[in-house]
Amino acid sequence: MTTTGSLTITPAAPPAAAATAPFTPPPQRLAWRRLAALARQPQPHLRTLLDAHDPTRAQALRFEAAGVTLDATRQALTLPVWRALLDMATEVGLRDHAHAMWRGAPINATEGRAVLHVALRGSQIDAPPWGTAIRDAVRHELQRFLGIAERVRTGAWQGHDGQPITDVVNLGIGGSDLGPRMAVHALGPTSAGPVRVHFVSNPDAWALWEVLRPLQPRRTLFIIQSKTFTTHETLLLAASARRWLADGGVGERDQGPHWVAVTAHPQRAQAWGVAAHQVLRIWDWVGGRYSLWSAIGLPLAISIGRAAFEQLLAGAHAMDDHFLHAPLEHNLPLALALLGVWNRNFLGCPTHLLALYDARLAEFARFIQQMDMESNGKSVHVDGQPVTVETGPIVWGGLGNDAQHAYFQLLHQGTHRVPVDFIGVRETDAPLPTAPLHQKLLHTNLLAQAEALARGRDAEAAAAALRAEGLSDDEVQRLTPHRTYRGNVPSNILWLPRLDPFHLGALVAAYEHKVFCQAALWGINAYDQWGVELGKTMARTLASSTP
Numbered sequence: 001m002t003t004t005g006s007l008t009i010t011p012a013a014p015p016a017a018a019a020t021a022p023f024t025p026p027p028q029r030l031a032w033r034r035l036a037a038l039a040r041q042p043q044p045h046l047r048t049l050l051d052a053h054d055p056t057r058a059q060a061l062r063f064e065a066a067g068v069t070l071d072a073t074r075q076a077l078t079l080p081v082w083r084a085l086l087d088m089a090t091e092v093g094l095r096d097h098a099h100a101m102w103r104g105a106p107i108n109a110t111e112g113r114a115v116l117h118v119a120l121r122g123s124q125i126d127a128p129p130w131g132t133a134i135r136d137a138v139r140h141e142l143q144r145f146l147g148i149a150e151r152v153r154t155g156a157w158q159g160h161d162g163q164p165i166t167d168v169v170n171l172g173i174g175g176s177d178l179g180p181r182m183a184v185h186a187l188g189p190t191s192a193g194p195v196r197v198h199f200v201s202n203p204d205a206w207a208l209w210e211v212l213r214p215l216q217p218r219r220t221l222f223i224i225q226s227k228t229f230t231t232h233e234t235l236l237l238a239a240s241a242r243r244w245l246a247d248g249g250v251g252e253r254d255q256g257p258h259w260v261a262v263t264a265h266p267q268r269a270q271a272w273g274v275a276a277h278q279v280l281r282i283w284d285w286v287g288g289r290y291s292l293w294s295a296i297g298l299p300l301a302i303s304i305g306r307a308a309f310e311q312l313l314a315g316a317h318a319m320d321d322h323f324l325h326a327p328l329e330h331n332l333p334l335a336l337a338l339l340g341v342w343n344r345n346f347l348g349c350p351t352h353l354l355a356l357y358d359a360r361l362a363e364f365a366r367f368i369q370q371m372d373m374e375s376n377g378k379s380v381h382v383d384g385q386p387v388t389v390e391t392g393p394i395v396w397g398g399l400g401n402d403a404q405h406a407y408f409q410l411l412h413q414g415t416h417r418v419p420v421d422f423i424g425v426r427e428t429d430a431p432l433p434t435a436p437l438h439q440k441l442l443h444t445n446l447l448a449q450a451e452a453l454a455r456g457r458d459a460e461a462a463a464a465a466l467r468a469e470g471l472s473d474d475e476v477q478r479l480t481p482h483r484t485y486r487g488n489v490p491s492n493i494l495w496l497p498r499l500d501p502f503h504l505g506a507l508v509a510a511y512e513h514k515v516f517c518q519a520a521l522w523g524i525n526a527y528d529q530w531g532v533e534l535g536k537t538m539a540r541t542l543a544s545s546t547p
């Protein structure tokens with residue numbers, strides 16, 4: 001149960017609704033065992049699978065949702081494996097799990113909390129499964145923060161001496177930073193308004209100084225983003241920023257218009273000194289790493305404006321709708337999850353790479369890294385027993401072309417097999433006359449890498465290529481092993497038609513649901529993060545015992 005002002009909010013389903021059938025560890029499930037048996041059989045090389053040009057396979061492994069497409073034909077799996085993966089989703093009752101989340105059942109069982117980021121982008125629904133109290137609270141807060149965003153953008157929000165705000169500085173870390181930072185980076189180039197938005201997450205004084213150095217205190221607005229309002233890094237940054245304002249001529253008593261806070265604990269923000277009407281709230285059923293859609297999105301709303309922010313929500317909502325209703329075999333987020341489980345648990349790949357072929361998505365991998373690794377980095381099942389299968393992979397990545405010239409060598413010829421999600425954007429709106437040339441280079445590289453990783457080059461082809469270069473037989477023999485590529489590296493290709501708010505919202509929601517499905521398939525709780533809590537507690541203890 002949570003409260004917002006005088007409004008008490010209880011998720012629609014009482015805790016008892018979470019009680020489900022006794023938990024069955026994955027290896028004891030029928031479909032899991034079938035998959036294990038299939039994985040033990042010799043699997044065809046991806047080159048063979050692709051050269052077979054099987055239209056049924058090609059059709060089964062292509063997905064479309066909310067304008068986002070997924071081409072999974074370069075995954076190292078046959079149709080019988082794909083069907084067994086779908087059976088696994090059915091056996092685990094994935095649909096029921098999703099409905100439980102939508103109903104507001106406390107699926108974050110270790111904290112007794114609902115998980116309702118879908119409610120944040122479904123506020124237009126008349127009778128939502130999570131209940132009208134939550135819907136109304138979400139609507140209310142959405143209007144509040146979009147209203148603030150518009151006032152800042154139009155200059156109606158003024159600093160203490162009546163000057164409009166030119167710069168907004170977001171102080172927050174983890175989920176209170178990565179989502180809005182990623183989205184401002186992605187959408188700012190096409191949609192940013194007149195106010196500049198900056199992010200500081202790291203408590204190193206240099207990080208704060210670097211951002212503040214060129215700013216004018218009188219024209220700067222700070223947003224303290226912290227769900228708990230206890231995070232040391234964020235509170236230290238805020239305290240230093242308060243001092244910076246004072247040193248810059250905005251005395252403590254005049255600082256009111258220079259501070260907004262977003263938190264699930266409004267009283268803590270008020271005690272810190274933020275005026276009640278400038279404290280925006282989130283709720284305990286919004287996980288930090290799933291909070292972009294809430295008031296945590298304020299810096300993004302300030303950057304891109306109300307209409308664009310609403311488009312972001314609409315795109316995510318369209319993906320939610322698809323996830324909840326599309327048949328399992330056509331379900332894009334579920335496909336991402338099932339293919340990931342095949343790679344992680346049956347092909348034994350411990351990491352997962354995101355390769356982004358649009359510079360505006362430079363922050364995307366870091367954002368998904370938190371979403372995935374903080375969610376599914378778990379080693380006990382939901383029943384408290386040690387896990388019986390590997391869980392979340394190490395997620396990493398960055399911009400594709402840069403990665404090609406940095407670490408892709410290891411993907412092609414190293415000893416790791418690293419599944420890749422290639423993410424591209426079909427159209428560019430970069431305002432350079434040569435933009436189409438750049439776009440063509442990005443696209444051809446994306447496709448070439450996916451093909452090269454899938455097909456590789458066997459010794460025969462490598463030797464033929466060397467002979468064609470005119471090398472002697474001895475040289476061909478010596479160099480062939482070095483010029484051979486194992487291939488058989490699985491990948492997805494995800495395309496967005498454009499990098500606009502709608503499609504970015506849809507893409508992020510797809511990854512959120514992927515993480516949800518994988519947690520259900522592994523039988524773990526994706527929505528707590530007790531591991532991180534231990535480090536926080538120890539740091540607190542050390543801080544209080546160190547002079």
Ligand SMILES: O=P(O)(O)OC[C@H]1O[C@](O)(CO)[C@@H](O)[C@@H]1O
Binds near residue numbers: 173229288529
């Ligand atoms: O928003 P808060 O409460 O400051 O927490 C920031 C981040 O810290 C974490 O709790 C992990 O330390 C994340 O889950 C969260 O996104």
